[in-house]
Amino acid sequence: MILNYIKIALRNLWRHRFFTIINILGLTLAVTVSLVIYLFVSKELNHDRGLAKKDNIYRLLRKASLNTEDYLVGITSGPFAAALTNDFPQEVEQTLRVYPDRALVRYEEQAFLEENFMLADSNFFDVFNYSFVAGNPIKALKLPNSIVLTEQSALKYFGEDDPMGKSLRVDDRFDFVVTGVVRPGPGRSHLTFDFLANIAPLRNFNWFSDWWSNALVTYVVLKDAADPLTLEEQFPAFMDKYFGDDFIRSKNRIDLLLQPLEDIYFYYDVRYDPVAHGNEATVLILAMIGCFIIIIACINFTNLATAKSMTRAREVGIRKTLGSSRERLILQFLAESYLITLFAVVLGFMTVELSLSAINKLFEIDLYLSWLDQELWLLAGGVVLILGFLTGAYPAFLMSAFSPTTALKGTSVSGRRKVSVRRIMVIIQFAIAIFLITSTFVIGDQLEYLNKRNLGFDKENVVLLALNNAEIREHLLTFKNELEQNSAILHTSGATGEPGGFHDTMAHEIEGLEENLRFRTVFADFDYVKSLGIEVVAGRDFSRDYGTDAENAVLLNETAVREIGWTPDEAIGKKIRNVFTDSIARTITGVVRDYHFASLKTEVEPLIISAMEPGNGALMVIRFTGNSTRETMAFIEQKWKAFSSYPMASRFLDSSLDRLYDNERLQARLFGAFSSVAVLVACLGIFGLASFVIVERSREMGIRKVLGATVVQITMLLTGGFIAPVLIANLLAIPLSWYFSHSWLSSFAYRTGISWAAFAFAACIAAMLAFLSVIFQSLKTTRTNPVDVLKEE
16 A cells, blocks of 8 residues: 555656656755754754763852953962862862963974863863773873873874874973873863873962962862852852952952853853853854744745645546545655655755765864764654655645545635635745845844954054964064064064953052052053054053163053043053052053954953063064065064974964954854755745646636737736735844844944845845746746637636
């Protein structure tokens, strides 16, 4: 019986192969897109999966304030871990410190600057369980010189050789022995590393035992019976115990809180946060788009099936006359639906397999499709079952209900209600398509706005060098002087941070104020302002002509001056002292115009640029003419090699700033690509409705032609009926699009307005595509001989 259903279904699909191809194409596109979205969403939602103690693991965050604004800080200092274990033995089972870093790694003649180098306490693999390819997780980090590699890193340095027991030289200072190789876990993780070494070498540095020197990520593993909220209530007394005198001296305090492990990956609102994050908004948007496209495809299938119902009415009438029951007819039509769905799912999975590398490159993601994954096979089977039923149920029940008498007479079997249902389906399709098109334009406009907004400094033709090794720092002044001998290099400056990068937050004593204020702080030498092209609006810049500037001068931005209560001119000559770094007060020599030293998602904060001696800083800012970028970079690298054996780590400032909006660019690309798919499938849907209407009205059109109607009049009559669904779709989509766009833009402190041109453009695109989808069938009808459609009357 089942084989018979399949044979008949295949014959019917072949007989109506044009509509079969359209159905398979629409569903294949939907399955392809939805599968890619599923792979991405599944990987993101499974972050930090498989950890045995995940419910008991918390990250320690500092809670600070920038004057009246509270914020969270993702790093702490070394002493916190031992103090928490000692002071709270009833609640804390163990603590773990992790130090994300970059390092020069050497093995024999190979040397690479590794950006994903991490050091951790020896109990790391007790807290975060990884799958070991080689080595013992219990002993892997027990020795102070032990290091664990990922499979990829082991292959990079040792090829097919066994890495166990081999020695790696790190930063030309430390020797580590490979004691393990791990395999990346399933899903994402907020902690990613290529190398994981024992933290022991850091204990020799003074900053490691300094309570105020924050550079570590600290994890707290609570005992099963411990309540994190009760523990947090005891933190203020804990902080007073170790920081009380400092709080009094700085007239400011910090507190602690515990962040559950499951909240880390998607929580962005933490400053100085070195761990990896996903974007929950992107995940939700993608899941929504996937559902939209599946809905559009199902509507498209249903519309095409019901549009062909009249041509199959006689088939149903004959089958019922010969004794076929309604149940058997339903099974027959469902068999056709399931066959089409099966073909589409197979083609969709094959398309993803063939195109996944291109998709990964286009969207800068790293998805993979494993045919050994049982969940994937269950997903494929579930998609066939669910889609087959969703797409085939309505047409099956509709066509199986035809009356044999009515069907065999050729009388219309489709009432007004059924026409209305199909129109509603098309309205939903185009509402979704218009929503996606509009959202794509709004996201694109915001990205264009971010790209063109005046940041208050010149980001072009600026290169940043990481001063990441002792060799270059020992010869930094000579290196700097030799660079400036090149006429293509205009300015060089050492600094602790750059726009879009690290800016500390420190308390300051201010002349005339009783309370200390906290300002974002960057330390830089004389040419920092010139190198970035920042405008001085009052006073003067740092200058070598003033011998005390390096120890005595500071610059404030306009926001800092306003927050203190001065005008820019009033600020000049006033005294200000950094509570943590200065023994005496400095003099405010100038005020710079506000510039966006952070992302445009946040408003400009009060900033102090504190002068320092040339030759210091974590990076060098170099401004060049831009006339010969390649030659200039080659010259810089040549000079670098003369003073350091480390590989030079450089990046252009404009590219670095662009990376602040990677998630938004990803969203824009996703919306652009998937809205195109949604529109294409929606056009197939309206093509189906046009087919139905034209077949239903073919006799009417024949009579109109006999009575003298022109081709243009008939075409306009047929296409005019589709204006209303598109207009209604716009009325539904525009408010939803506006709400989504407003919500999305609200995450930016500086944003473009929502232009009505985007809605108008989306509406025009929808109307044009609807017209083009219908016009083909309409012109086909106008060329039909009236005799062919009226001969049965």
